[in-house]
Amino acid sequence: MQMRAGYYTGDRTYEVREIPDREPEDDEVKIEVAWCGLCGTDIHKFEGKNGASPVIPPIILGHECSGIVTAVGPKVKYFKPGDRVAADPSYGCGKCSYCQQGLPNFCLERHGVAKGFSDYVYPPEQNVYKVSEKLDLKNAAFAEPLSCVIHGLDLIQIRSGSAVVIYGLGSIGSLMLQMVKLSGASVIIVVEREKEKQKLALELGADYAVDDKEIEKLAETFNIDYVIECIGLKATMEQSLKIAGKNARVLLFGLGDPDEPVSMNQFEAYTKELSIYTSYLNPNTTKRAVALLESRKLDTDAIISASLDLEEMGEELKTQKYAKKGKVMVRLTGKH
Template structure:
């Protein structure tokens, strides 16, 4: 079977590897689609993702597909089932798992490396997809599950004002979910002019760049600021524009070597809370339910469908990633 590897030194390679054989508790899935995540790009650039990166590694973790074989002990799935996989395995018995903090599992590892023709995650990481949900949209389950966890943390009150930095794939999904959470005013901060239009289309009331926001934030008490870029400057600015009693969520993955500067006095006088969100504990089913409900516009977010062979160029130049979500087409079934 073929798989797309990051081999180190900003190089990508498609390799022919041995066919996977499912263990007793595993589900073998023919991958249909896999989203390209910012963390894949991080890894390609030699930075760590959710875990340290030691190449060669198969990229991808946002995948959907069709079951082709199941292990002896698997009870919930059979060949032909349409599924999505939660890529994050947790052991269930370490000190963090015992407290329900499964995203910090000491034995956590990736079990759905989706830049490959097949994956073999354990049954507990596999989720059924209803017939009403196409497999390309289902590949949003993992990024959306991370968003659901982030939103769980800040618990947005109806009627509040929410600012969102960055209208990439994550920001585009967030704007819509925040709209449904009952926010009265949503402000998107983004530099690309076309994305400002998309922001309004997806539900933002105000769409401005990071200079213009400085002219307007003092007249509005911004209750929540969600940073979805991972940029040091916008993380710093998020503390500046946050209003009294505001909650800030740094969702974007920052550069591990770059510190963010905060003016403590400014934070003190506003009684700021800063949240970070790590992975997707107990949120995959809810993400699939949201996607199945059809309330999210995912079509306008996808900027390209690429193949295992040509996604290497994209990792290098990010031509389509700058415009939205890049989907890797494996079997391409819907």
């Protein structure tokens, strides 16, 4: 049998190819993909920049997928055909020195095991998570981005009653905002230039939605305890450090350009006793991401800007027509 897969083939080109389908081996779970989210890192790769790892085309895009198990390898214990699942695309061997310390995001053998722009994926059992009937498979595909958000928030440990600024209301910023709301912040400010996204920010629970000029004024009226940067531009990352208050924690979550290093005034940072965090992937957070999605405490439908077929993704990767507005979901079987 043949299956489709959406490839980045280099030089800003995308191609849907027919490749052989196969049966799962050993501890592999064969998942018929229902939905896969388009991630900012997919766009990064398409534009010739590196994602979390170096990119050597041709590669199958996508890593945020959900679906239904159709077959399991002989060593699989906990899954069977028909199970509804989400996959964590990031493989940790469980044996290397980093995995031994509970840091699979730095696994020496780390690689992608669920390239979701395809009809089937074959992750090992340890990367597969059951999803209950309560959760639509389209929303279940948010497990991976949400697991990354949870890791970032685990690192900065927001204390109740704090003032929090979030830069950017893309799909990650929208998840961050809702998670920060759940964490008991007293004030949430979203920095976003687009009026439509400002409106969405207020609907999703922000107290203020302002642009990058207005934030400088507003930051004088609060001591900003946390800043979460979800854009990745040099200018907004630098401003994040500037508006952060005394004893603040700044999380640089947006994927920055390696050729555009951020400059900071270390003396100013010293007088504020600033803590700067970065967050790499999603170690051991997928289970909690699925639990949160199942709880329906997060509105993921509000974040989705379009549902497109695999064949429509070449155009979307080029124009980012819908990606600019929110989360693009790629429809494989489209099952719910």
